Amino acid sequence: xxxxxxxxxxxxxxxxxxxxxxxxxxxxxxxxxxxxxxxxxxxxxxxxxxxxxxxxxxxxxxxxxxxxxxxxxxxxxxxxxxxxxxxxxxxxxxxxxxxxxxxxxxxxxxxxxxxxxxxxxxxxxxxxxxxxxxxxxxxxxxxxxxxxxxxxxxxxx
Numbered sequence: 733x734x735x736x737x738x739x740x741x742x743x744x745x746x747x748x749x750x751x752x753x754x755x756x757x758x759x760x761x762x763x764x765x766x767x768x769x770x771x772x773x774x775x776x777x778x779x780x781x782x783x784x785x786x787x788x789x790x791x792x793x794x795x796x797x798x799x800x801x802x803x804x805x806x807x808x809x810x811x812x813x814x815x816x817x818x819x820x821x822x823x824x825x826x827x828x829x830x831x832x833x834x835x836x837x838x839x840x841x842x843x844x845x846x847x848x849x850x851x852x853x854x855x856x857x858x859x860x861x862x863x864x865x866x867x868x869x870x871x872x873x874x875x876x877x878x879x880x881x882x883x884x885x886x887x888x889x
Contacts, residue, residue: 736881737796775829780872
């Protein structure tokens with residue numbers, strides 16, 4: 733089962749490494765930018781899979797995701813104190829994102845653009861990013877958790 737969760741985590745990492753996502757809102761591809769994009773992907777993933785999958789499985793995916801994120805911070809060289817502080821911040825940011833996207837499909841385009849702008853600290857609205865996350869949300873709704881757990885995929889949506 734651990735391999736399944738690793739594949740899910742790696743699929744989300746792969747999605748967040750899409751260079752096209754960064755060209756629209758930043759000149760620098762920083763760790764912080766990648767993290768927010770990763771948290772956005774994960775929030776949409778959790779929001780949509782919890783409706784279609786076993787809640788216990790979704791919780792296990794959540795736990796594994798943040799454990800892997802913590803391990804990655806350790807690999808970067810962060811100490812215990814810094815990791816605890818960062819993980820608290822990241823989890824709070826994740827829940828903030830999750831709260832904002834709960835009714836994503838019911839929002840109009842301006843509301844969606846506003847949410848993406850706030851999450852990524854953009855000065856202006858970005859229709860391309862909003863469109864991307866719209867398509868991603870629809871893709872997640874149609875795709876089972878099992879699909880993400882069977883290996884790293886080339887996602888097209």
